[in-house]
Amino acid sequence: MTTPATAAELRPSYRAAGLTALGVLALYVATLAPSTAMWDASEYITAAYTLGIPHPPGNPLFVLLGRVAALLPFGGVAYRVNLLAAACSALSAGIWFLVAERVLAQWITVGWVRRAGAVLAAVLSATAFTVWNQSVVNEKVYTVSLAFFAVVSWLTVLWCDDPDGRRADRILVLIAYLIGLGYTNHPAGFLVAPAVATAVLVRRPRTLLRWRLIASAVLALALGLTPFAFEPIRAAHHPTLNEGEPTGCTDRIAVACTFSDTTVRRLMANVNRDQYGKPNLSDRQAPFSAQLGMWWWYFRWQWLRDPHGTQGALQGALAALFLGLGIAGGVVHWRRDRASFWFFGPLVFTVTFALVYYMNFKYGASQSPDVVGVEREVRDRDYFYLWSFSAWSVWAALGLVALWRVVAERAGRTPRWMATAPILAFGLLPLVGNWRAASRAGEWATREWARDILNSVEPYGILITGGDNDTFPLWYAQEVEGVRRDVTVAVTSLLNTDWYPRGLLRRPIYKYDESAGPAAYRGRSWPMPTRPIMTLSKAQLDAIPDYVELREPQLFEQGGIRAVVDPRRLEFGVPLRSDILVLQMLKDNLGVRPFYISRTTASYAESLGLGAYALVQGLATRVSPVALVANRDTVAVPGLGFLDVPRTTALWREYGAPAAIIRRGDWVDRPSAGIPALYTATALVLAQAAELQGRADEAEKMRGRGIDVAEAAHITEWFVGPSTDVPLPASGSDAPRGTALPARP
C-alpha cells in the first residue's frame, strides 16, 4: 500500500493548517483567563505593560512582544497579554499540522485522511493539559518558546526535504537567527539546536565544512541575540520592574554609564541567571529516577487532569494509552519518514530526557505524596515540559493514525477509512477530559486577592510579603490596574538582593485615593509621607552584608517596641540582609507609615520577636507601635495572635476573592491552595468572634461563607470543626532570589 509521496502529496496544506490554528485559537479564546493568575503571570503581565524587566534572564523578546500585545485596542491589559500566549500556541498547533501531514504523506495516499491525521496532531498537542492551561493565561514565556520550536521545526523539515535546494542555505541561516532570537525569549530557545544539528549531520554532513555558510549562521545567531541590548537601555530608565537592574546608570541614561563595566557585569549576571545559583549537574537534587518520575507524573496530567485525585485509574489508563500511541508514532515516524525523524526524534529526546537531567529538579510539589522527608519544588513544574508534551502529542497522533490504518485495512478489501474514522475520537479525549481544569474562563480570584490584601493595609502603609503569590499579583494590581499604589510592597526574598532595595528607595510616593479605597478608611485624615521608606542612602544600602553572624538574641527597641530578635527563630539561624532591612524599615517608619506583614508569611512577625505587637487586620498583620492587650475588639486567638475584629469584619465585607473562588468552583493549582485557605480561616475566626460577641446570625453567615470557599477550593479536609488553627498558606517563592544566601548553619 505504500508508495513514495508525489510532489502534490508533499505540497503543504497551508490553508488547512491556518484554519486548524484558527480553530485552536477559538478554543483558547473561549477558555481564556480574563485577568491575571497565580505565580509568575502577574509579574510577566506587569513587565509587558510597563516595559519592565522581569526576573533573570529578563526575557527581552517576550517583554517587547507582550508590550505590543498590551497595546491592542480591546479587552483589559491582562486579557490582551493572555491572547499573546493563546496566539503563540495556536500558531504552534498549525505548524504541528504541517509537520504531521508531511510525515503522513510518506505512507498515506488519501488526502483527507492525511489532513484528518494532521488535525488530530494539532488538536492533541493543543489540548494536552499543560499546553492548554499555559495557553489561556500568560503565566510564563514558554508558549512563545513553543512557537519558536514549531517554526524552527517546520523550517528544518523543509530543509531536510531539499538540502541542496535553492533556498536551503537561507533556511539554515534563518534557523540560526531564530534560535538566537528564541534565546532572548528564554534560554530554552537553544533546546531545539541539538535536533537541528543532528538533522544536518545526518542529512548532509558536508554542510558543516562549508565555512562561509557556517560563518553566516553564526552571525545570524549573534544578530538574533541582540535584543538583549534592550535590557541595559530600558533598565537605565528604572522602570517599576527592573529586576537585576542591569545598568550602571544610577539616575538617568547616558552613554558612559550604559557602556560601563557595571552594566556589562550586571547584564551578564542577568543573562546567566547568576541570582539563582543552580547546583552543579553532578549534584542531583533528587534521584534521576525520581526526576523521570516527575515527568511521568505530569505526563499523566496531560490526557486527563484530575486535580483532586478522584479518577486515578482512568488517568493512568489514558496515560498508558497515549504513551503507547506516542511510542508507536515514533516508530512509524522512524520507518516512514527518516529524513524528518532525524530532527523530530532528537527534539523529543532533548525536551524530555535531556531536559529532565538538565533541570535537576527536587521532587515535584504534588509528586508521590506518599514519599515524605524529601525536599520538594515549591510548585508543580509541569510547564517546563510543555514542549515535551506538545511534541509527544504529534507522535501520539501519528500512532493513532497508524492504528486507524490497521483497522481500516482489516475492515475491507480496500481501506475503509470513513467507516473506521470514529477511532479518531480517542484523540478528543483530552479536549473533553481537560476542559474543566485547563479552562481559565471566568477566573478573577487572583486579581481580587491582590485587591483584598492591598486593601487590608491602611493608606501609605508598608506591606512585607514573602514570595510570588503574595507579591506579583500586588504588582499587577498596582502597576496595571492602578489599585492602592500608595502601599509600598516589599518582598523579603528580593530584599536579599542588592538591586531591589535600591528600587524601593526610588519608588515615588503615590497619593491615596480615598474614593477607591475600602469604607473602613473613609472619613479620616491620612497624611502623605514625604520621605522615602528608608533613611539609608544607596551606598549604605549596598554596604549591608548578605547576613550577620549573630548567634545571640538581640534587643530591637524603637518607640514603644521592645522586641527580642532571636536568631534561632529565623529561617536561616542568622539575620539575613532581608531581616535587617525589614527592621530598618520598621524603625524608620514607626509613626510615619503603618507597617504590615502579610499573613502569607506565616510566623515571620513572631520570628522577629514582634508577636506581642502583631495585630491581624484582614489578610495582613499590622505591627502596632505598642504592646497589644486583649479587649472586646482585639481578641487573642490561639495560633493566630491578636485579631482586630471590627476592622477585619469591615474588610471582609468588601473582599472580592471569596465570591470569585466560589463562582469558579475549583482551585486546580494545589500548591497555591493556601490562598483560599486563608480566606476560610479568616471567615471562621471572625465567626467565632461574632459568636462570642453575641452576633449569632452574623457568625453563622460568616462561617457558611468560609465553608463555601473551602468547598469550592476542595480544601475542606484542611478544616476540621471550627478550629482556627489552620494551615496558613505558603506564599511560594519560585527560588531563593537572594544572592549568596548563607548555608543553614
Place this chain on the structure above:
Amino acid sequence: MPRTTHVAGPRAIAARVAAGTLIAIGYIDLARGGTVIAPVALVIGYVVLVPLALFAD
C-alpha cells in the same frame, strides 16, 4: 551539489534596509524612554523584517 554564494536581490536588500532602520528607530526611541514606538518598531524589525531579509530572494 556545490552552490555558488547567494547574492541578495532587491527584495532582500529592501528588507535588510527596512529591518536595520526600524531596529535603529526602536533602540533610539527606547533610549529616549519611549514605550510605544520602541517595542512596536523592535518587534516588527526582529520578528518580521529580519526573517524576511534572511529568506527573501
